[in-house]
Amino acid sequence: MQVIDNIPALKTARAALTERVGLVPTMGALHQGHVSLVEQARAENDYVLVTIFVNPTQFARGEDLNKYPRDLPRDLEMLRAVGVDLVFTPTPALMYPAGYQTYVDVQTITHLLEGASRPEHFRGVTTIVAKLFNLTQPTTAYFGQKDAQQVVVIRRMARDLNFPLDIAVCPTMREADGLAMSSRNVYLQQDDRKAATVLYRALQSAGDLYASGERDPELLRQAACDTLASEALVQPDYVSVAHVNTLEELQTGSDNPILLSLSAKLGTTRLIDNCLLPFELNNRADLSAILGAS
Numbered sequence: 001m002q003v004i005d006n007i008p009a010l011k012t013a014r015a016a017l018t019e020r021v022g023l024v025p026t027m028g029a030l031h032q033g034h035v036s037l038v039e040q041a042r043a044e045n046d047y048v049l050v051t052i053f054v055n056p057t058q059f060a061r062g063e064d065l066n067k068y069p070r071d072l073p074r075d076l077e078m079l080r081a082v083g084v085d086l087v088f089t090p091t092p093a094l095m096y097p098a099g100y101q102t103y104v105d106v107q108t109i110t111h112l113l114e115g116a117s118r119p120e121h122f123r124g125v126t127t128i129v130a131k132l133f134n135l136t137q138p139t140t141a142y143f144g145q146k147d148a149q150q151v152v153v154i155r156r157m158a159r160d161l162n163f164p165l166d167i168a169v170c171p172t173m174r175e176a177d178g179l180a181m182s183s184r185n186v187y188l189q190q191d192d193r194k195a196a197t198v199l200y201r202a203l204q205s206a207g208d209l210y211a212s213g214e215r216d217p218e219l220l221r222q223a224a225c226d227t228l229a230s231e232a233l234v235q236p237d238y239v240s241v242a243h244v245n246t247l248e249e250l251q252t253g254s255d256n257p258i259l260l261s262l263s264a265k266l267g268t269t270r271l272i273d274n275c276l277l278p279f280e281l282n283n284r285a286d287l288s289a290i291l292g293a294s
Contacts, residue, residue, distance in 0.1 A: 001080045003087045010088050010135060017085070019046035023138035023165075025129060028052040029069035029183035030078050033173035037142040038082050040170050047085045049136050056092050057103075058124030069186055088136065095131060104130045106157050112247045113149050113240055113261060114272065125150060126157050133163050141165055145287055146172040146180050148259055148274045152247060152292035169287040172273075174200065180273045192266035195233040199264060199273045202227040202239070206260050207279035215253025217241040220277070224262060237263040237270070244276065245294040257281055257290050 004010050014021075022041030026034050041048045052075055059065035072089065079087055103123050109115075110122035133141065143151050155167045173181045178200035179193075188196060202224040209223045224239045239262045241250050250258065261274035275282050281290060 001076075001084055001087060003076060003089060005089045005091070006094065007090075007135065013086055014049070014136060017047045017049075020139040021045055021047045021049055021136070022168075023132070023136050023141040024048065024050045025132050025141065025143075026050060026052055026075075027054045027068065027183065028075050029071065029186070030075045031173075031181045031183065033144055033146065033181040035078065035082055036173050037144060037170050038079065038084060040168065041140070041142050042083055044168070045139060048083065049086045049088065049138065050079055050084050051088045051090075051132050051136070053088075053090055053095065053128065053132075055095075055124055055128040057096065057127060058121050060118055060120055063118075064184075064187075069183055088132075095128065103127045104157060104161075106153050106160070109149070109156060109247050110153055113238060113242075114263070115149075117237055117263065122150075122153050126153060129154055130157065130161065130163075133158070133165065138165050140168050142168045142170060144170050144172060145276075145282070145291065146182070146273065148261055148291060149247060152245065155292040167288065167292075169291050171283050171287060172275075178204075180271075182271065184269055184271065187267075187269040189267055192233055192269065195231045196266055196271060198228055198231040198234055199262060199271060202262060203260060203273060203275045204279075206241075207275060207277060210258075210277045211279065215255070217250040217253065217258075220258075220260065224260065228262070228264060233266055235265040237265065241277075244291055259291070 022045035024037045024041055054068050104126040105123050106126050115122055151169050177197045179196050205227040206220045206224040220241050221239050228234055228236045242259050244257050244259045258277040260277055263272045
C-alpha cells in the first residue's frame with residue numbers, strides 16, 4: 001500500500017493505475033462504516049484509493065475542527081488490512097495554499113437540513129471533493145447513506161460540473177444497538193452514548209407508522225419527534241420528511257421513496273441519522289439508483 005502526501009507523487013502513482021479506480025474520501029478516524037465503503041470499492045474496481053483529510057473549510061467557527069479525532073497510524077493499518085492500494089494524506093497547506101480563493105458552491109439543496117444549521121458546511125465539502133475528484137480521477141467514488149444530504153449535494157455537483165465518474169451510495173453501518181457509526185461517537189459520554197440510540201428508534205417509529213399505511217408527512221415527522229422527546233438528554237435540531245432528490249419537505253403523502261432525516265445534540269456532540277421510507281429500501285444494493293439519483 002502506497003501512502004502519499006504530495007501532489008506530484010500522487011499524479012505519478014495515479015498514472016500507473018490503468019484500470020478501474022474506486023475512490024473513498026474520508027476524514028480519517030476510520031470505523032467499520034468506512035471499511036464497508038472500501039470493501040465495496042474493492043469488489044467493483046481493480047484499484048482502491050482512499051483519501052484522509054480533515055477538511056478545515058467544512059467546519060464553522062466554534063465547531064470541532066481542532067479536536068476532531070485523528071489517528072493516522074491506526075487508519076493506515078485498517079486500510080492495509082482491507083487491501084487498499086493507495087492512500088493520499090495531504091495537509092491543509094497543500095490543499096489550500098496561501099492565496100487560495102476558489103470555492104465550489106452548490107445552490108438550493110445546500111441551504112436545507114444540515115445547511116440551515118451549518119451555512120458554510122457544504123461549500124467546504126463540495127470544494128474539497130471537487131479537488132479530490134480532479135486529483136484522483138476515479139472511475140467511481142463511494143459515499144455512505146449516513147451522510148444522505150452530502151450524497152445528494154455531491155451527486156448534483158458531479159452532474160452539473162460534468163465529472164466523468166459514477167457516485168456509489170452504500171448502506172449506513174450501525175452498532176448493535178442501532179446507533180449509526182460515526183467518527184464523532186467517540187465524543188459521547190457514557191450516559192449520552194446510551195441515550196443516542198433514540199435517534200435510530202425515532203427513525204423506526206416513523207418507519208413503523210409508514211409500514212402501517214400512514215403517508216401524511218406531518219404525522220411521520222411527529223412520530224419521530226415524539227420518540228426523540230422521550231429521551232431527556234437529547235436536544236433535537238430538526239426532523240425532516242423530504243423528497244429523495246430535491247430534499248424539499250413533503251407536504252402531502254407519497255408512495256415514492258422518502259428521505260426521513262434528523263439531527264440532535266447530546267451534550268456537546270451533534271449527531272445525524274436518516275433512513276429511506278419504506279424502511280426495507282435501506283439495505284438494498286441499489287441505493288445509488290434511489291438517493292439523489294435524478
